[in-house]
Amino acid sequence: MLRTSVFLCLILQVLGKYLAFPDTQAATDEWWRNTFVYQIYPRSFKDSNGDGVGDLIGITNKLEHLADLNISALWLSPIYTSPMVDFGYDIANFTDIDPTFGTLSDFTKLVSKAKSLGLKVVLDFVPNHSSDKHVWFQKSVQRIKPYDEYYVWKDAKIINGTRHPPNNWLSIFQGSAWQWNEQRKQYYLHQFAVGQPDLNYRSAALNEEMKNVLRFWLNRGVDGFRIDTIPNLVEDARFLDEPKIPNTGLPDTDPGTLRHIYTADQNETYDVLKSWRAVLDATGGSKKIFLTEAYTSMNYLMKYYQYGSNVPFNFMYIATLNNRSSALDFKFTMDQYLNNIPPGFSANWVVGNHDNHRVAWRFGEKRADQLTMIASVMPGIGVLYNGDEIGMIDRPMSWKETVDPAGCNAGPSRYNITSRDPARTPFQWDSTTSAGFSTSNKTWLPVHSNYKTLNLAAQKMDALSHYSVTKKLIALKRNPVVQNGSTQIILVGENVLGVVRRLPGLSPVVLLINFSDKPSTVDAAAWMNIPEKLNVYAGSVGSNIKPNTVMSTHPITLPGAASVVLV
Ligand code: GLC
DSSP states (O other), rough: HHHHHHHHHHHHHHHHHHHSOOHHHHHHHOOOOOEEOOOOOOGTTTTTSSSSSSHHHHHHHHHHHHHHOOOEEEOOOOOOOOOOTTTTOOOOEEEEEEETOHHHHHHHHHHHHHHTOOHHHHHHHHOOOBOSSHHHHHHHHHHHHHHGGBOEEEOOEEEEEEOOOSSOBBBBTTBSSSSTTTTTTTEESSSSSSSSOOOOTTOOOHHHHHHHHHHHHTTOOOOEEEEETGGOOOOOOTTOOOOOOOTSSSSOOGGGGGGOOTTTTTTHHHHHHHHHHHHHHOOOSOEEEEEEEOOOOOHHHHHHHTOOOEEOOOOIIIOOTTTTTHHHHHHHHHHHHHHHTTTTTTOOEOOOOOOOOOHHHHHHHTTTTHHHHHHHHSEEEEOOOOOOOOGGOOOOTTTTOOOOOHHHOTTTHHHHHOOOOOOOOOOOOOOGGGGOOSSOOSSSSOOOOOGGTTSSHHTTTTTTHHHHHHHHHHHGGGGGGHHEEEEEEEEEEEEEEEEEEEOSSSSOEEEEEHHHHHHHHEEEHHHTTSSSSSEEEOOOTTSSOTTTEEEEEEEEOOOTTEEEEEO
């Protein structure tokens, strides 16, 4: 009895230690803790050969921009061989580069220059589907073993002698998720475009192929992967109809009309992830990272940590909060997220990406910096989408200009709700032809007409620009208080949200955000227990709050929609 309780005590002590102080050795190896990751959408970053589409040499030539920004890692959206139905997310060869982007040798040069600048390279891994032009799919159609089982095939449902899809599942890009194949005489599943057949993870041979894809790129020096649309990886084996959501007001073809209980978030998905984690962990050199893309509920999101994801993307600024959210909404959502992270793992804050409206569009140009400020001051990893560092905004597209399958499939009356083109326009480097993105006047998506004034070159000259503010915010991740301090999120007034990070013996790092469009005056010193005078580290664009000035916090007046970081 005594021996059992001593043993229990010991276990509790060890456990208690672990919970209070996550393994510091592991934390040091984990280079991604307290950094910013920068997403490059290759088609739109920099065109080096004048064809109007970005490429690898273009990216390599511009890597200094990322180093200047103090970014730790760049994540490249897909660069592999692709018919470009979904602009690279439909892959015809997982281990080669599409000629639009360059060659494997260009990729090697990119990695080597990135390393010399101290930048880690993360690739997009797209495991849910391939292109229908992939040789695996061609062989699957012909029922050649083992490829016959690489995709999700089902017989037709025959009703009154007529052929129908096996069930009511809908594609995320609208319409039935099933496509009839005349040669194989079966339907195949495509949760995205018709040209993106879903891969079948119940085939062990297929998963082995995908592990080899990971190994191929790891051998070429990459530091990890962002895993695309992971919740859709495995489907329920019973292939039952998904329940309808009543009264959505959406057309029957819209995936928003179904509860995706059989096509997303299945338990086996997590096991597949675990099998890939083992591949990463078996690789030498510095620790490798997995970032996972899952628009899902808190429980499913947090589960990714346990199965090997280091950064299960936190999409709260995209999926939960918007420009009508209050200070309290933000506090509640941020607290809820922090309270759910399992011990020892890092938080993350996704400011924007290529699938959603730009942050300056979602929250307004004045508010865009607030989200980067939160990502910077809060513990963990900030994720920035290229162009957000200069406050680029959406460029609305006409139906004729629309190329994104998510937009095209929705048709002329609804494309503007679903199209992602507006957030994917070329990066605005300067005020020359095509914003310095390309020497050609004709680019794959139009350049936003505001490029003459809104561009990187102009913002570099201005200490109060989005660029200058973002650069400082990224550097703040190196501040020891931001790296190791405690975190409190405080409602300082109805419209003012405060975050305070503290580490004994050092000045606190304080963030204040005014959610009202009118000036707000609050006694931050009293409510947040912070010094009555602090230095301005950065003020949001348009606030006219200048860095390196002293501000009183007792009280403090924040202009409408302004935010400030004080140290
Ligand atoms: C992910 C990508 C998106 C793509 C889809 C299908 O959501 O971010 O751009 O269209 O997966 O691969």
